[in-house]
Amino acid sequence: MTKYIRRAAALCALLLIALLANAARIQVIQAKRYDDSSANRRPAIARWSQPRGNITVDGRPVTGSNDTGEQLRYERTYTDGPLYAPVTGFASQVYGTTFLEHTEDSLLDGSDPLLSFLPLWNDLTRDQNAGGEVVTTIDAAAQRAAYEGLGARRGAVAALEPGTGRILALVSTPSYDPGELSGNGRAVERAWARLNSDAARPMLNRAARQTYPPGSTFKVVTTAAALDNGVLTDLDKPTRSPAPYRLPGTTTSLANEVEGCADASLRYAFTWSCNTVFAKLGVDVGLGAMTNTARAFGFNDSGLRIPYAVATSSFDTDMDKAQLALSSIGQYDTRATPLQMALVTAAVANGGSVQQPYLVERTATKAGRTVAARGPRTLRRAMNPATAMRLRELMRDVVEKGTGTRAAIPDATVGGKTGTAQHGIGNSGIPYAWFIGWAQSDRAMEPQVAVAVVVENADVKRGDISGGGDAAPVAKGVMEAVLKAAG
Template sequence: MSRPGISITARRAGTFCLLLIVALLVQATLVQVLRAGEYNDSPANRRATVERYARPRGNILVSGDRITGSRATGRMLKYQRTYTNGPLYAAVTGYSSQIYGNTLLEGVEDGVLSGTDPRLAGFAPWSALTRMPQPGGDVVTTIDAAAQQAALKAMNGKRGAVAAVEPATGRVLVLVSTPSYDPGSFAGSSDADRTAWGRLQADPLQPMLNRALRQTYPPGSTFKVVTAAAALTAGADPDAPTDTPEPLRLPNSSRELTNEAPGCLDATLRFALIRSCNTVYAKVGVEAGLDRMVRQAQAFGFNDPHLTIPVGVAGSVFDTRMDLAQLALSSIGQYDTRATPLQMAMVAAGVANGGKIMRPRLVDRLTRSDGTAVALLSEKTYRQAVDARVAAELRSMMEGVVAEGTGTNAQIPDAVVGGKTGTAQNGLENRGTPYAWFIGYAGKDGAAPAVALAVVIEDSDARRADISGGGLAAPVARAVMESVLKGR
């Protein structure tokens, strides 16, 4: 015979236990489903970080050799990034730090390098079932190791950058930014890593600034190649007098523009490029008009804020709203005109490649750890900057610059070299140290150009009066071009 009191107590206990189970299920659902993202992203959750550094990272390769590695730490974060000759390649690799994250190729290709990219799975269903982590894959770059080393050596401690590309394919051969830094100095999570990072952040020379890709400069007279392209496209004769006075009064202004070189009065476009006459190209830019100049600049890649190689590149700028005096200055690479070294290398590459600019790319292929490819990157057209006729005329004019003009320091025996020098004014009322520029291309005699490049030097030990693109930047360009041609 049942006792009602015990039965009621049991039912109540059972109901209470059921409520507890429901509450636990609700809480588990809340934690594991609804709030999973919040907990995963919480700074207090170290699981994802521990898992990320539980195995070696894949590598970045240059000319077939690994320029990165991983070493065991003996700590909770088991592996940290190492770099072979880190300062030489910092503008290419960026950094991978246990504290400060990833940048440049280390950031853009992090999925492949860390092993989380689904393309690395050999048999996707089996990988999903076993949930075994994939070893990190590799990133094979387009960089030419010898040319990269030649560029850094030729810069010889000067502050600036070098960017070089292969005109026919867009493969980036050189990216150097000086001064540089060692990304391995803060790859870990120790006090020493934090100290190294703080020292780099406080350095007034900004060694972590990627000047080749992320810094824009007034391009100075190197921009005259773009202005010449606009004039030639409009039908101008490069060997006809331009009816240019000297000095040239800027439109609607009392300011007069002068030249450093003699012989610029009524000079032709060809002579004015060879001797770098400001007055001629300022006048030509005004006569071409704002719309035509904007179209031509954009055909070479200016005003494109979305260029990636796949690393993001700072947008180069040619203003779309200016008065005539401002247009005159912009047409000789001053006023608000600004360009990255890579952008100016693309200008030279477009001229060298018959007017067609290939999309610049820093990566040849992505592979699994065993070397099998998961992605092959091929050349793609970026812009048709000018037609073949105009490109041929520009090449002839640029080759004159190197043969007998301001760019003679870029001459290479048994090679065809074209170029343009530039000395860009800088700072408030142009009181800063001028920037020395050289853009150009080179190929073995009778062969298509193998390399196009841009060199900019921000500062050096030279006296202000001795700073020029031909004197400072052209020798650096020659060293890089020689290295590329030697390897072909």
């Protein structure tokens, strides 16, 4: 009898070991497969079981959470959703997250270990931290001025604080309400389909994720290259530039929109935007030096994040002289985001240094304890300080007596550069209207804001489209808002 009891006990022990081994296999070895299974709703239920942390602008939340009482209990809500969509992105129970909602997701949903004083204890007890807070650098008045300035037109605005890289405004129009995508019902599916089929692409972040030919605003980069490399030393000396200018190695002639560009000085050419002068100047500088200067400003940098990824602005590194001439006036294959062109004018305003642009000032727990903070960081030097000073002088001339007079602000010094960029097959598309500029209150020691504006579909006749007429007034409104807030 004892022999059978021992055998039964051994069998039970063996079965127990097998049971424990199988449980370990499922809970440890195969845990990730089960966690990631589309049939497993527990992570989603846990994720939406508590209010999501807020994203704030000027100390005011622009996001919130609505208790639906359903299994996925809390849905994301947005205040002034279309205004801040390029900043916040969306947090959808069906379609995931974008922009700050994506890059700061673990902090906002409470899963970031930094939110807890005892992360290991939370892992053991499965306690969930309250969602944290993301404090942005956005200036509410500047953001609204940019949004209202663009109105119903397609376009974008990016504004920075030159000395720090803080992003003060990031606007894209047309926009959309991220709240339409928050839940999980049929209405969300219909909204998703409608937004994705809209030819105007309202979910496209034109300020940071769309590149355009920058047109004459790129002449700032060409001027910096010419001055830094000693191709030109005197702003008022004739440049020996013919008008029209025959592109090297071709029979094609490049003309100007204004008179007086033949053999014009750099000052005159910059003030009135002479294409022929800058096309020849780019060829004289040479591909290598032009490429190095463009790269120093941030072109061809595929790693820029704010903290979400920014589309790469490009300057071709393999061109013949004719293509280089066109690239030097912001045409051919040269492409830039509005954020990149804001960085260009910010470098001029900041003595030649390019600051890392950033959108998040700090992150904090729900109780207000700072989790992480951000500060200024220099990325690179785009040009010599002396060159930056001379460019500031040239940009002031544009606003005081040239093509950018509509950007002038009382009791402030404003510098700028206008641009009208051709595009499409045979330049058949409606030209893009550009303006980049910086502003400094008469009471301030240094420029306080740098801005770039692009308007895709100016609502005027094709021949009347201009950066000075269509984009400069929008930039003026943004710069005025920043200067007013600064006192």
